Amino acid sequence: MAERRFEIGRIPGFATVAVATFVMLYLPIATLVAFSFNEGNSIAVWEGLSLHWYREAWDNQAVKDATARSLIIAVCAAVISTTVATMAALGTTRRAKFRGETFIYVAINQPLMVPEIVTAVALMIFFGMIKVATGYQGLGYLILAHSAFCIPFAYLPIRARLEGMDLSLEAAASDLYATPWKTFRHVTLPLLGPGILAGAMLAFVISLDDVIITEFVKSGGQDTLPTYMLGQLRRTMTPEVNAISTALLALTVMLLTAFFLLTRKRD
Amino acid sequence: MTEAVTIEARNAVKAFGQGDHVVRALDDVSIQIRKGEFFTLLGPSGCGKTTLLRLIAGFEMPTSGTILLDGADITELPPNKRPVNTVFQSYALFPHLTVAENVGFGLTMQGRPRAEVTARVAEMLALVKLEAMAGRKVSQLSGGQQQRVALARALAPQPKVLLLDEPLSALDLKLRKEMQVELKRLQTETGITFIFVTHDQEEALTMSDRIGVMSAGKLQQVGSPKDIYTRPVNRFVASFIGETNFLPATVVPGGVRLATGDVVEVAAQARGDVTLTVRPEQVRIVGAGEAGAIAATVKFLVYFGTDTHCHLALADGTEVVARVQSPASGEAGIEAGSAVGLRFASGAAQVLED
Amino acid sequence: MASRAEERMQRQSARNGWLLSLPALGLLLIAALGPLLIIFVYSVLTPGQYGNVVWEFSWDGWVSILFTRDIFDGTLGLADAHLTIFWRSVSLSLMTTLATFALGFPTAWFIATRPPRQRGLWLFLITIPFWTNLLIRTFAINEVIRQEGVLNTFLLWTGVIERPLSIIYTDTAVLIGMAYVYLPLMVLPLFAAIDRFDMRLLEAGYDLYASRWQVLRRVILPIVKPGIVAGSILVFVPSLGAYVTPRVLGGGKNMMIGNFIELQFLAGRNWPLGAALSVTLLLIVTAALLIYVRAANRGSNPHG
Ligand SMILES: Nc1ncnc2c1ncn2[C@@H]1O[C@H](COP(=O)(O)OP(=O)(O)OP(=O)(O)O)[C@@H](O)[C@H]1O
Ligand SMILES: [Mg+2]
Numbered sequence: 001m002a003e004r005r006f007e008i009g010r011i012p013g014f015a016t017v018a019v020a021t022f023v024m025l026y027l028p029i030a031t032l033v034a035f036s037f038n039e040g041n042s043i044a045v046w047e048g049l050s051l052h053w054y055r056e057a058w059d060n061q062a063v064k065d066a067t068a069r070s071l072i073i074a075v076c077a078a079v080i081s082t083t084v085a086t087m088a089a090l091g092t093t094r095r096a097k098f099r100g101e102t103f104i105y106v107a108i109n110q111p112l113m114v115p116e117i118v119t120a121v122a123l124m125i126f127f128g129m130i131k132v133a134t135g136y137q138g139l140g141y142l143i144l145a146h147s148a149f150c151i152p153f154a155y156l157p158i159r160a161r162l163e164g165m166d167l168s169l170e171a172a173a174s175d176l177y178a179t180p181w182k183t184f185r186h187v188t189l190p191l192l193g194p195g196i197l198a199g200a201m202l203a204f205v206i207s208l209d210d211v212i213i214t215e216f217v218k219s220g221g222q223d224t225l226p227t228y229m230l231g232q233l234r235r236t237m238t239p240e241v242n243a244i245s246t247a248l249l250a251l252t253v254m255l256l257t258a259f260f261l262l263t264r265k266r267d
Numbered sequence: 268m269t270e271a272v273t274i275e276a277r278n279a280v281k282a283f284g285q286g287d288h289v290v291r292a293l294d295d296v297s298i299q300i301r302k303g304e305f306f307t308l309l310g311p312s313g314c315g316k317t318t319l320l321r322l323i324a325g326f327e328m329p330t331s332g333t334i335l336l337d338g339a340d341i342t343e344l345p346p347n348k349r350p351v352n353t354v355f356q357s358y359a360l361f362p363h364l365t366v367a368e369n370v371g372f373g374l375t376m377q378g379r380p381r382a383e384v385t386a387r388v389a390e391m392l393a394l395v396k397l398e399a400m401a402g403r404k405v406s407q408l409s410g411g412q413q414q415r416v417a418l419a420r421a422l423a424p425q426p427k428v429l430l431l432d433e434p435l436s437a438l439d440l441k442l443r444k445e446m447q448v449e450l451k452r453l454q455t456e457t458g459i460t461f462i463f464v465t466h467d468q469e470e471a472l473t474m475s476d477r478i479g480v481m482s483a484g485k486l487q488q489v490g491s492p493k494d495i496y497t498r499p500v501n502r503f504v505a506s507f508i509g510e511t512n513f514l515p516a517t518v519v520p521g522g523v524r525l526a527t528g529d530v531v532e533v534a535a536q537a538r539g540d541v542t543l544t545v546r547p548e549q550v551r552i553v554g555a556g557e558a559g560a561i562a563a564t565v566k567f568l569v570y571f572g573t574d575t576h577c578h579l580a581l582a583d584g585t586e587v588v589a590r591v592q593s594p595a596s597g598e599a600g601i602e603a604g605s606a607v608g609l610r611f612a613s614g615a616a617q618v619l620e621d
Numbered sequence: 622m623a624s625r626a627e628e629r630m631q632r633q634s635a636r637n638g639w640l641l642s643l644p645a646l647g648l649l650l651i652a653a654l655g656p657l658l659i660i661f662v663y664s665v666l667t668p669g670q671y672g673n674v675v676w677e678f679s680w681d682g683w684v685s686i687l688f689t690r691d692i693f694d695g696t697l698g699l700a701d702a703h704l705t706i707f708w709r710s711v712s713l714s715l716m717t718t719l720a721t722f723a724l725g726f727p728t729a730w731f732i733a734t735r736p737p738r739q740r741g742l743w744l745f746l747i748t749i750p751f752w753t754n755l756l757i758r759t760f761a762i763n764e765v766i767r768q769e770g771v772l773n774t775f776l777l778w779t780g781v782i783e784r785p786l787s788i789i790y791t792d793t794a795v796l797i798g799m800a801y802v803y804l805p806l807m808v809l810p811l812f813a814a815i816d817r818f819d820m821r822l823l824e825a826g827y828d829l830y831a832s833r834w835q836v837l838r839r840v841i842l843p844i845v846k847p848g849i850v851a852g853s854i855l856v857f858v859p860s861l862g863a864y865v866t867p868r869v870l871g872g873g874k875n876m877m878i879g880n881f882i883e884l885q886f887l888a889g890r891n892w893p894l895g896a897a898l899s900v901t902l903l904l905i906v907t908a909a910l911l912i913y914v915r916a917a918n919r920g921s922n923p924h925g
Contacts, residue, residue, distance in 0.1 A: 174345065
């Protein structure tokens with residue numbers, strides 16, 4: 001029989017609860033993924049393996065449109081939010097602390113703190129007024145709203161990267177006759193690259209996942225994938241929703257893996 | 268013959284912080300550094316060495332005072348417009364560039380033609396013996412190699428002055444010794460003015476043409492290594508560089524009188540109470556009761572190999588250390604507890620005012 | 622004290638800092654921060670006939686959070702329906718916090734005591750659900766607990782039950798769902814706190830005759846308290862404002878504040894009431910965050 005050692009970090013029952021938690025965490029997701037490959041149209045009774053529902057979703061014009069819309073919005077929001085977040089991160093690090101810096105920091109992180117439903121309602125009213133005033137009903141509102149709430153997600157990894165960067169590198173560049181712009185172009189930006197990419201990926205994922213703000217801000221016929229899925233709730237659910245979810249899930253996991261590899265490898 | 272001055276600081280003051288928390292990192296420092304010399308700034312941690320270098324490089328602006336380069340005021344010139352380059356303590360090599368790109372960075376930024384950059388980079392890499400590493404990323408180099416790249420990079424644009432902030436502190440002892448020789452060679456070969464920062468007194472003494480000793484933001488003494496060692500101007504300099512004895516004394520005609528009543532012949536401009544300083548190796552141990560010798564008792568001995576440190580006490584209890592050659596085996600040496608006499612080598616004792 | 626050149630540099634640096642932050646601030650102002658101010662204004666206007674508002678000042682939005690006006694005689698009475706919703710929101714959020722803590726603490730401890738090489742993987746397993754679409758996770762749990770869902774199918778098949786359990790569209794369903802989706806928010810800060818915990822303190826505890834339980838209660842919990850506070854706030858705050866989970870799992874009737882706010886706007890019933898509710902939610906959340914900031918500050922110098 002194995003010798004029982006007194007393990008210092010062990011607390012009886014904790015490992016069991018932990019493993020059970022992991023199982024509970026993944027079982028529903030696994031089920032969701034499994035039934036996306038179901039032959040029949042039940043999301044509880046297994047009727048055989050097939051890609052039927054992926055084909056179904058692929059052929060569904062509404063799903064195609066929603067996917068395109070989701071991607072357009074997420075790409076625009078990621079680009080815009082990452083650009084402004086990079087500038088803000090450069091503005092709030094690597095210089096002596098200035099008055100208002102804390103204010104800027106809090107303002108940028110504000111979307112993380114306000115309940116999304118409140119922002120959603122506020123945007124619905126505000127953009128509603130603009131829609132009436134200008135007559136413009138396009139995707140611009142969604143892009144604008146997504147860009148705004150993605151800012152903190154882009155800002156935080158970029159800022160972290162900047163703070164971990166050796167200040168003397170930029171000093172060295174300016175010592176070697178680089179103008180401030182050339183220093184930025186040849187030293188700061190290349191070193192910041194992975195941070196910016198990581199920030200953009202997070203922003204993309206966050207935008208792609210958004211339900212509430214999109215639901216309230218969108219004009220008629222502007223469903224994104226998540227709001228389309230939410231709409232399916234009213235009908236009998238088929239594994240089509242599972243297929244869409246699984247595809248989204250795969251995309252997220254891919255981006256996240258890339259994100260972790262990017263942020264981990266800093267030399 | 269007056270030697271040309273390259274870098275000059277006039278009444279440079281640098282204060283950090285505000286209100287009650289002002290730190291005067293530099294407190295009215297005036298210094299002239301000559302063309303082509305190897306000048307070392309020496310002082311304890313936090314005395315303002317880095318701050319002075321940063322003012323010269325242009326990373327920081329003085330709170331008051333001016334910095335001159337070849338007689339021209341460069342106080343407000345940004346670092347990229349000064350023909351002054353720095354070797355950083357952490358090297359600050361660009362991790363995303365190769366060795367060759369690092370070395371060529373300054374020349375590229377100056378807009379020199381590609382061919383000239385390539386040629387100069389090759390020349391610099393040869394100078395620091397790193398030709399084989401040109402295509403590597405800097406993260407693939409050892410500490411000593413990175414150090415050489417940093418040197419080559421800073422020397423490549425042929426600056427008028429090279430600033431080196433503790434460039435050797437990250438290296439182990441053996442590499443350090445090698446690089447000391449290497450640095451000296453580079454300085455002689457290029458003829459560039461080096462301003463070198465260290466808090467290793469031995470390094471300062473062996474490498475420098477002149478040394479500036481700093482303490483608490485003030486320049487205490489500037490002079491050749493020999494000057495600084497043999498003629499320290501105050502107690503701080505005397506104790507910071509090398510080991511020394513301090514003996515309380517009073518000025519009398521022709522010399523000073525120790526607390527024991529013995530009179531030591533020495534030139535003294537001051538009056539009243541002073542401190543007499545003498546290096547341990549300048550203290551000679553003679554027989555007890557020898558004429559003119561100061562009576563002392565041997566308290567204990569510390570063996571250092573070739574030398575032995577004799578810790579002695581004078582009649583009034585003042586402690587004095589003498590460094591003597593260790594006796595050969597079999598030979599009888601001085602023993603703890605014995606009564607002896609002390610003499611100071613002629614001209615070795617010195618009067619300090621504070 | 623500072624020279625003119627120094628001052629000029631400082632001022633320039635601060636100006637550049639502001640200039641660089643300006644685009645982000647501007648975007649946030651028009652699409653996040655600014656519109657919040659409108660909510661405050663709308664909460665003191667008069668409801669319009671078909672939704673929206675009439676620009677006339679009125680406290681009615683605020684009053685109707687707690688009271689209803691009798692349609693016939695105009696007297697005020699407590700709005701029971703509203704109180705039920707508040708009560709449900711607060712109690713479900715608290716229970717969610719407790720449930721996630723009960724599961725999350727052992728999990729975080731488990732991850733933190735893995736060998737360093739494994740730790741990253743376990744942590745990654747927690748982070749994936751964290752970044753996965755909340756709606757997808759809610760759907761996943763929905764498919765498990767619904768009437769003809771996986772759980773019931775399985776239990777019926779094994780014969781443990783004879784009739785399907787009715788979990789879906791109850792408060793329990795919402796609780797299960799929220800605990801499921803917010804669990805990573807509890808585990809991550811707890812892990813951060815436990816990871817910093819010096820395991821030698823346990824040795825000291827056991828050395829001084831404490832039992833495992835006493836060590837847990839007297840040594841571990843007090844020291845990782847900042848992590849517990851952080852995790853609790855991170856779970857409580859979004860639970861209180863939850864919208865998707867109660868909508869999917871609670872059906873139409875088991876509303877929480879978030880759904881109730883939506884109802885005021887989308888069903889076009891009472892915009893000022895919706896706005897007042899939003900402001901209330903915002904204030905509660907702000908209060909919770911302030912508690913968190915204070916606790917976190919205290920936590921940063923535990924021996925001070
Ligand atoms: N940016 C700064 N802000 C505030 N105080 C500073 C700053 N830079 C330096 N100081 C202070 O100025 C004093 C001198 O610092 P400096 O770096 O010049 O010392 P040093 O002689 O180089 O020391 P070391 O040998 O440790 O490198 C120190 O007291 C330091 O704390
Ligand atoms: Mg220094």
